[in-house]
Amino acid sequence: MSAVLELRPGMRLDPLPTALPRPSGPMDPAAEAALRFGSVAAAAVHPFEVAAAIEAEGVTDRQVQRRYGRSDAFELAEELYAETPRSYPEPRAAVSPWHSPLSTGVLRGCLYALPGLAFPLGAPMLSGRPDAGGLPHGTFALALSVLLNWAWNQALAHRTHARLGRGQRRSGGCCLFRGALVGTVLGLLGALAGVLAAGHDGAGVLLFCAGQSLYLGASCVLLVLGRERLLLRALAPAALGGAAVLLGLFRPTPWTALLLFCTLMLTLRQARRELRACLADRDGDSAVEPLPPLRSSLPHGLFGMAMSLLTLGIALRGGHLDLGPMVALTISMGPAEWLLYGYRNRIHGALRAARTARGFALLSARSMAVGLAGYLALLAVLGGAAGAADAGDPLWSQLPGLLAVGATIWTALLLQAFGLAWAAAAVCTPAAAATLAGATEPAVGAVAAGLLLAIACWSLGRVTVHR
DSSP states (O other), X not given: OOOOOOOOTTOOOOOOOSSOXXXXXXXXHHHHHHHHHHHHXXXXXXXXXHHHHHHHTTOOHHHHHHHHOOSSHHHHHHXXXXXXXXXXXXOOOOOOTTOOOHHHHHHHHHHHHGGGGHHHHTGGGGOSSOOGGGOOTTHHHHHHHHHHHHHHHHHHHHHHHHHHTTTOHHHHHHHHHHHHHHHHHHHHHHHHHHHHHHTSOOHHHHHHHHHHHHHHHHHHHHHHTTOHHHHHHHHHHHHHHHHHHHTTSSOOOTTTHHHHHHHHHHHHHHHHHHHHHHHTOGGGGOOOOOOOOGGGGHHHHHHHHHHHHHHHHHHEETXXXXXXXXXXXXXXXXXXXXXXXXXXXXXXXXXXXXXXXXXXXXXXXXXXXXXXXXXXXXXXXXXXXXXXXHTOSOHHHHHHHHHHHHHHHHHHHHHHHTTOHHXXXXXXXXXXXXXXXXXXXXXXXXHHHHHHHHHHHHHHTSGGGGO
């Protein structure tokens, strides 16, 4: 910066001093060395660090001999290191990259739950003779279609994130486009197999499943690309219409299905626009880092299938359909992601606070317990509210199975977040198979959750996993 000196009449400028005042006497060489290099010696862990600092200042051995009376820089460094008390300064606290606002988790929870309001609007397409076992018409087709879509979209999301994380935006767009088409075909094949297994005409169910598969593919595109608000806008017609039907404002007719069509078209339009933006990114594939092998996405697909089976298992209990637990689990997935970010945020602080490996492991286990307890408390509240709204079984009868499955899913998601997808799939897949074979959800969920927690405490209690 420059300053302007204004001279006024009558002002007098005093002459500047020619030199700074000097000390009255010579400084003791030891005191001078301590003053000059004391801060370095206090924070050093070896005398060589002090010697390196002395040489970095341009002080030669001859100057050390003449000024400080020592033979060389190493002798001076050893003396300073021995006589200076240790004082290691704390490093500055780094800003945690894992902070996530609660609003993001709530928004994603709504996006997972709002598509369920399409079922009241689509009731005319889902009416007909019951499926085998007295289940509602179309249960087999819908269950198989959702099962294949969830499994495929989980693997597709992992594969796309692997590309986007390497800066390959154009390649990620291509992967999403092709994967969404394949996922839609798989959903239709699952619906067709379900209709054939039910043994009756299911034209309306197939039409509903076709729209559902298209929507799941398009919504996967928007969620992977982080366009949650665009998806929320597209869901507005079906969500508002389904809520109106539930409130009794009007009854569902074949014409109300147009609201479903509007939501589907809006979702496809938004997904198409985002994919075009990805494909137009010519500079997005400049990264040369190789992609992980295809088999690395397999455990994510297996986990998606296991999660859908566990969710359907607690909904299809006792030969009847109970939507309360399924709705609660679906809504809770958004806050579950927020709680996972909370664990990583606390671990970021634990890396600085822990002094020993055992201390860090205890902090990791405590942080994990806080996240899991918060998720189960939220799930219990959602399960009670959803059960009361659906007039299903009392809360005390469905709560053990719901919490056991919830603990399994949350802990598996935690392992997936740290690259331990195979461990999560290895536990959840047999648990889902046991549920499908008729085992009770509380027992299966408790065993699976216990195994996953043991793996998580052992694996995530090591500092190297978090670096």
